[in-house]
Amino acid sequence: MDHENDIPFMDDSEDDEPPMLVDLNPPPTPELDPPPDEASENELPVCFPCPVTILSGFLGSGKTTLIQYILKSPDHGKRIAVIENEYGEGLAVESMIARDGVGNNNLQDLIELPNGCICCTVKDSLVSTLESLLDKRQDLDYILIEASGMANPGPIASVFWLDEELESRLQLDGIVTLVDANKILEQLETTEEAAQQIAYADRLLINKVDLLQSKGGGLDKVLAALKQLHPTAPTQQTNYSKVPNLDWILNTNCFGGTDRLAELNTIWQDSIPQASTHHHDHHMVDGDHGNEESRENHSHAQNDSGHDQQSENHEHTHTHSHDHNSSDPCVVCEAVQHRHTAGVSTIALHQHGSVDLSRLNKWLAHVLWPNQDAEDTVLTAMLHSSSAPKPKQDNETVIFRCKGIVSVKGNLDGDEDDKVHYDTSTGLDKRRFIVQAVHDLWEVHPASAELKWGDQEERDCKLIVIGKNLNEPDLRRGFRSCF
Ligand SMILES: Nc1nc2c(ncn2[C@@H]2O[C@H](COP(=O)(O)OP(=O)(O)OP(=O)(O)O)[C@@H](O)[C@H]2O)c(=O)[nH]1
Numbered sequence: 001m002d003h004e005n006d007i008p009f010m011d012d013s014e015d016d017e018p019p020m021l022v023d024l025n026p027p028p029t030p031e032l033d034p035p036p037d038e039a040s041e042n043e044l045p046v047c048f049p050c051p052v053t054i055l056s057g058f059l060g061s062g063k064t065t066l067i068q069y070i071l072k073s074p075d076h077g078k079r080i081a082v083i084e085n086e087y088g089e090g091l092a093v094e095s096m097i098a099r100d101g102v103g104n105n106n107l108q109d110l111i112e113l114p115n116g117c118i119c120c121t122v123k124d125s126l127v128s129t130l131e132s133l134l135d136k137r138q139d140l141d142y143i144l145i146e147a148s149g150m151a152n153p154g155p156i157a158s159v160f161w162l163d164e165e166l167e168s169r170l171q172l173d174g175i176v177t178l179v180d181a182n183k184i185l186e187q188l189e190t191t192e193e194a195a196q197q198i199a200y201a202d203r204l205l206i207n208k209v210d211l212l213q214s215k216g217g218g219l220d221k222v223l224a225a226l227k228q229l230h231p232t233a234p235t236q237q238t239n240y241s242k243v244p245n246l247d248w249i250l251n252t253n254c255f256g257g258t259d260r261l262a263e264l265n266t267i268w269q270d271s272i273p274q275a276s277t278h279h280h281d282h283h284m285v286d287g288d289h290g291n292e293e294s295r296e297n298h299s300h301a302q303n304d305s306g307h308d309q310q311s312e313n314h315e316h317t318h319t320h321s322h323d324h325n326s327s328d329p330c331v332v333c334e335a336v337q338h339r340h341t342a343g344v345s346t347i348a349l350h351q352h353g354s355v356d357l358s359r360l361n362k363w364l365a366h367v368l369w370p371n372q373d374a375e376d377t378v379l380t381a382m383l384h385s386s387s388a389p390k391p392k393q394d395n396e397t398v399i400f401r402c403k404g405i406v407s408v409k410g411n412l413d414g415d416e417d418d419k420v421h422y423d424t425s426t427g428l429d430k431r432r433f434i435v436q437a438v439h440d441l442w443e444v445h446p447a448s449a450e451l452k453w454g455d456q457e458e459r460d461c462k463l464i465v466i467g468k469n470l471n472e473p474d475l476r477r478g479f480r481s482c483f
Pocket residue numbers: 057058059060061062063064065066094148149207208209210211238239240241401403436437438443
C-alpha cells in the first residue's frame with residue numbers, strides 16, 4: 001500500500017493554520033494497555049504527569065537522527081508523541097525526514113508547530129498544542145519536543161512551570177542538547193544560539209565524533225569549550241546520536257527539585273542582553289513563483305530602556321495565565337528579549353518538476369564550497385596565509401544548514417538500484433530523495449520505500465537553506481539550474 005498521500009506537504013496557504021496534528025492512526029498496543037480491572041472502557045490509563053524532553057542543539061547537530069534512533073529502538077516500550085518546530089516549508093521537509101524509515105508503530109503522533117520559532121513567536125501555540133494533544137491522547141508515555149536549530153531552550157522550558165494547568169498534566173523531564181563535535185567551535189564563534197543551547201542542557205550529547213576523528217582529532221578542544229560554558233553538564237559522546245542507554249536521556253527527572261529551576265532562571269538572566277539591538281529574521285522565499293517577496297520576515301528590536309518599555313512593545317499574548325505586578329520582572333516577558341544572531345535567514349526554494357541529480361550535486365558543491373573553483377595558486381595562498389581558521393567577516397555568507405526533499409530524474413546508466421526504481425512511463429526515479437547538508441558536508445540519498453512518489457503525484461522539489469548573509473537571487477537561480 002502506498003502511503004504517499006498520508007504525508008502532506010504544508011502549502012503556503014496553510015501558514016496561518018493552527019498546529020497540525022498528524023494522526024498516524026496507530027493500532028492499540030495490547031501489552032501496554034491496562035488490565036480490565038484497573039481501567040474501565042471509558043477510563044484510559046492515566047500516565048500523568050507525562051514526561052517531556054526538549055531536544056535542543058544547533059542546526060544539523062543530530063536532533064532528528066536522535067528521534068529516529070529513539071523511535072526505532074526496540075526496547076523503550078513507550079508511546080511517544082513528537083512535536084516538531086520549523087519555519088514554513090522547512091516544517092514539511094523536517095517532518096518527512098523525521099518519519100523516514102520509522103514506520104507508524106512507535107510514533108503515536110507527529111505534531112507540526114509551524115509559523116515561527118518555538119522559543120518566541122509560537123511559544124503560546126506550544127501550550128495549546130500540548131493541551132489538545134493531552135486531551136486527545138491520555139495514554140501517552142512520553143513527549144519529545146524537537147526545537148528548531150536556532151531556538152533557545154530556556155523560554156520553551158518556562159512553559160512547563162508557568163502554566164499551572166499544564167504543569168499538573170505534564171512534567172518537564174529535561175533538556176537534552178546535541179552538539180556537532182565537528183562544527184561546534186565554529187558555531188560558537190559565529191552565533192549566540194549555540195552557547196545558549198549548551199548552557200541550558202541537562203544532558204549534552206557530543207555527536208558526530210566520527211567526523212572529528214576523520215579530520216585527525218580535536219575532541220580535547222571541544223570538551224574544553226563545553227566545560228567552560230557548562231562545567232557541570234553530564235556528557236556522552238555519540239555517532240549518529242546513538243546513545244547506548246536511553247535511560248540516560250529519558251525519564252531523568254532533571255526538574256524534580258527546585259534547585260534546577262533556580263539554576264535555569266540564573267542562566268536565563270545571564271542570557272538576556274543588556275543593551276543591544278537584535279534582529280531575528282526568518283526570510284522565506286518561494287522560488288516556485290519566481291517571487292522574491294518575503295513570506296515570513298519578522299524582526300524585533302530592543303532598546304536600552306529595559307523591561308517596562310519592552311513589555312509594552314512586544315506582541316506576546318499569554319494564553320496561559322500568570323499574573324505579575326508591572327514593576328516585577330517576569331521571566332516570560334523577559335525571555336522574549338533573548339538574542340538571536342543577526343543576519344540569519346531561512347530561504348525556502350520550491351520548484352515543480354524533478355532535478356537532475358548530477359546537476360544538483362554540482363550546484364551544492366558550488367554553494368557549500370565557494371572556493372573550490374579558485375585557481376590552485378589562490379587556494380595555496382589561502383592555505384598558507386594562516387594555519388588557524390580565520391574569524392568570519394561580518395558580511396560573509398555562511399550556510400549552516402540545507403535540507404530538502406526532491407524528485408529526481410531517472411538514470412538508466414546508474415547502478416542496479418537506479419535501474420530498479422526507474423519509472424519507464426515518466427523517465428523519473430520513483431523514490432523521494434532527501435538532501436542533507438551541514439556546513440560544507442552534504443549528501444543526497446533516497447528515502448525509505450514508504451515515502452516513494454505515487455503514480456499520479458505531482459513531482460516537486462523543496463529545499464531549505466539556513467545561514468547568514470544569504471544571497472537569495474543567486475540561490476534561487478542556482479536551484480532552478482538543476483532542473
Ligand atoms: N557523520 C555523521 N553524520 C551524522 C551524525 N549524526 C547525524 N548525522 C547526519 O547529519 C545530518 C543532520 O542530522 P539531523 O539529525 O537532521 O540534524 P538536526 O539537528 O535534526 O538538524 P536541524 O533540524 O536542521 O537542526 C544528517 O545527514 C544526518 O545523517 C554523526 O554522528 N556522524
